[in-house]
Amino acid sequence: MNDEFSFNLWRYDGTPGELIPLLQSAQNHFGYIPRRAINYVSAVTGIPESEVYGVITFYSQFRLQPMGKYVVRACNGTACHVSGAEMIIETVQDELGVEVGGTTEDGLFTLNTVACIGCCSLAPVIMINEDTHGSLTPASVRKIIRRYRRNERASNKKMAAGR
Numbered sequence: 836m837n838d839e840f841s842f843n844l845w846r847y848d849g850t851p852g853e854l855i856p857l858l859q860s861a862q863n864h865f866g867y868i869p870r871r872a873i874n875y876v877s878a879v880t881g882i883p884e885s886e887v888y889g890v891i892t893f894y895s896q897f898r899l900q901p902m903g904k905y906v907v908r909a910c911n912g913t914a915c916h917v918s919g920a921e922m923i924i925e926t927v928q929d930e931l932g933v934e935v936g937g938t939t940e941d942g943l944f945t946l947n948t949v950a951c952i953g954c955c956s957l958a959p960v961i962m963i964n965e966d967t968h969g970s971l972t973p974a975s976v977r978k979i980i981r982r983y984r985r986n987e988r989a990s991n992k993k994m995a996a997g998r
């Protein structure tokens with residue numbers, strides 16, 4: 836057995852209906868479900884790859900791409916919705932060049948939506964990793980994302996200079 840797969844993902848005993856826990860286990864291990872995990876799950880279970888792929892794409896909990904370094908959670912709960920969340924989400928999509936659920940090509944940002952972050956008085960709200968940004972406007976959310984990009988470039992430069 837390939838070493839990278841030597842974890843509990845592969846305790847498959849042939850029980851029908853175990854595909855979901857197997858895929859969850861793969862995703863917990865890799866952070867997403869890579870192609871090689873699909874191949875392996877298919878080989879171990881005897882379920883055709885196309886079927887495994889079909890299950891992965893059916894359930895929104897599964898990801899075929901790694902998460903970005905910064906996970907943007909845009910709130911679309913009631914308070915945020917009535918305060919313009921849709922426009923904020925559209926702006927973030929435009930600024931990042933990805934749809935909800937997508938990750939930027941540089942691997943920096945993943946955009947998701949959530950039902951409520953729990954700080955409705957600040958609506959509309961997004962979280963970027965653990966940081967909350969509220970009372971947003973399309974202009975302010977663009978600024979925030981650009982600031983993350985600038986900080987990222989600055990820290991990459993610093994690291995390159997330190998080598």
Ligand code: FES
Nearest residue numbers: 910912915952955
């Ligand atoms: S609805 Fe957005 S924080 Fe509660």
